[in-house]
Structure formats: structure tokens, C-alpha cells
Amino acid sequence: MSIVLGPNQYGKSEVRLVRVDRDTPRHRITDLNITSQLRGDFRAAHESGDNSGVIATDTQKNTVQAFARDGVGSPEAFLLRLARHFLAEPQVTGGRWRAEQYGWERIGAGTPDGAGTSDAGAGHDHSFVRGAAERRTALVHADDAGLTLLAGLSDVTVLKSTGSEFSGFPRDRYTTLPETDDRILATDVTAWWRYDASFTDAAGPADHDERFAAVRELLLTTFAGLHSLALQQTVFAMGSAVLEAFDDIAEIRLSCPNNHHFLVDLEPFGLDNPGEVFFAADRPYGLIEAAVQRSENTATEHPVWSTIGGFV
Numbered sequence: 001m002s003i004v005l006g007p008n009q010y011g012k013s014e015v016r017l018v019r020v021d022r023d024t025p026r027h028r029i030t031d032l033n034i035t036s037q038l039r040g041d042f043r044a045a046h047e048s049g050d051n052s053g054v055i056a057t058d059t060q061k062n063t064v065q066a067f068a069r070d071g072v073g074s075p076e077a078f079l080l081r082l083a084r085h086f087l088a089e090p091q092v093t094g095g096r097w098r099a100e101q102y103g104w105e106r107i108g109a110g111t112p113d114g115a116g117t118s119d120a121g122a123g124h125d126h127s128f129v130r131g132a133a134e135r136r137t138a139l140v141h142a143d144d145a146g147l148t149l150l151a152g153l154s155d156v157t158v159l160k161s162t163g164s165e166f167s168g169f170p171r172d173r174y175t176t177l178p179e180t181d182d183r184i185l186a187t188d189v190t191a192w193w194r195y196d197a198s199f200t201d202a203a204g205p206a207d208h209d210e211r212f213a214a215v216r217e218l219l220l221t222t223f224a225g226l227h228s229l230a231l232q233q234t235v236f237a238m239g240s241a242v243l244e245a246f247d248d249i250a251e252i253r254l255s256c257p258n259n260h261h262f263l264v265d266l267e268p269f270g271l272d273n274p275g276e277v278f279f280a281a282d283r284p285y286g287l288i289e290a291a292v293q294r295s296e297n298t299a300t301e302h303p304v305w306s307t308i309g310g311f312v
């Protein structure tokens, strides 16, 4: 038996990058957390400490920062630019570049509308308040087959106060959950969708910001519009709506906790509770996860998914 080096990658994780666009007095903030990881011929470094082919992780961090001097644009476009830069080195045959974007809202602008700097025309020119937990995400994966682009969002917290049921499930000696035809449905949506090559190709007309906003809106309006018989049904409907609307999205994966809201028993106080007072439990929670795919794509799992932690 001999011991051999298996799959490996290395790079700089979580480069916190804030760019201020200040070409006019109305500044814009792009706040990103970027990870760069390279794959390729790095055997010599692992086996004998020969660093002659190693692009230092510090250099990768510096490259991220230097590229930002020209502007960041969308997280997708920025990652594609980084990927192409590092792949030009002969020892780099693949890699993984990942971004999370945090939203900043203009102070005085009113309601936030997704990660990024809201620029609806209202609000302060150069003072911002950090938005909700929601993050916009992007990932570029490179291997022998080329570049694969994922876009996504994390922890988009949504709730509907009616229009949700759960009944008809089997009962055994451990089942205590009552059936309900009217409950709160609440979740934190995490989703990744995979673009096919026609969208990923930088030569094309891809507007990543516009597309991100359209997918996010579709996920939210589907959540709102569907009378839900189960969170599973809602998750599948949200994914289906995205695949139906955009031919160049090959697949979408969703992970949605069921943030349970339990009706409080007010009877001990001589009060009824017609669906008005709830206890919001933070754990345990149901966890509903699904890949929504096109039937022609189901035979093999795309390798990009093995680079995403957890189910999505």
C-alpha cells in the first residue's frame, strides 16, 4: 500500500471586500465576502514542499482587491473575471470562486429590496444601514468541462399568516400533531440556481443583476401566491416557477426550514385564540430541501453541487 495525494484545492477564504463607487455624490456600496480556491497541479507542494507553482493565497487575496479597483459590477461577473485570470496560469486547471453579498440600504430610503445598495432615488447619498440577514450569493466552478455559474440567495425570511394547511399525513402512536387548515407558514429561503453555458458566457448579454432580481421576485411571489398544502409543495412550486420562466436555468436547489409558529393555548386564561397569538419556536424546525430539475438533466449530478456545503 502506498499513500497518495487525493483531490485538493487551496486559496484565500472570506476576503471581505467593500467597494465604494463615488463617481457622483450619490455613493454606492458593494459589500462582498469572497473565497478563491485553485485546483490543478500542486502535487510538488504537497509532496516535497516545492512551491514553485503555488500562487500564494496572499496573492489571490491581493488579486481580489486589485480587481475591485476597476469596479466590481455584479458578484457573478466579478467571480467570472477572477476565474479567467487564475485559469490563465498553466498549473491551474480548475477552481472555485464564491461570493456572498450583504445588502446596505440608504438611510431614509424606506423598505429594503434585496442585497446590494438600494438605489430607488430616495434616501441619503452616503449613509447606509445594513439590511436583513439576507445575502445574495454566487459561485463559479471550473473543471475540465469549463466554467459553471451558480447564483443564489440565503436566509430570505418570509412568512404568510394564512393560506397554508397541513393535513392528511399518516398517524401512528407517536403522532400528536393536529391537522390544520389554517396555519402560519414561515421559512428562510436558501436557493442556488445553475445557469447553463448560454448565460455563463461572458461574451453574451447576461445582466446578472436584473436576472437575480427577477428570480428573487419570482420565488417570493410564488411563496405568496400559492395556497400551500405543505412546505414541500411550496418549495417545488417556487423552483418550478423559476425553471418555467428562464430557459437558461438548468436546475435550482432550495433549502427551507419550516419555522414553526405554534398557536398558544389561552384557555387557562378564559380566552379563545382564533389564530391570533403564536409562539415562534426557533428549534427544532422541519427542514425541507429539494432539487428542481429538467427531466433531461436528472441522470447525473452536476459536479458543481459537490462544492456546495450541505444540501445546497
Ligand SMILES: O=c1[nH]c(=O)c2[nH]c(=O)[nH]c2[nH]1
Residues within 6 Å of the ligand: 166, 177, 229, 230, 231, 232, 258, 286
Ligand atoms: O409543511 C409541512 N411539511 C411537513 O413535512 C411537516 N411535518 C410537520 O410536522 N409539519 C409539517 N409541515
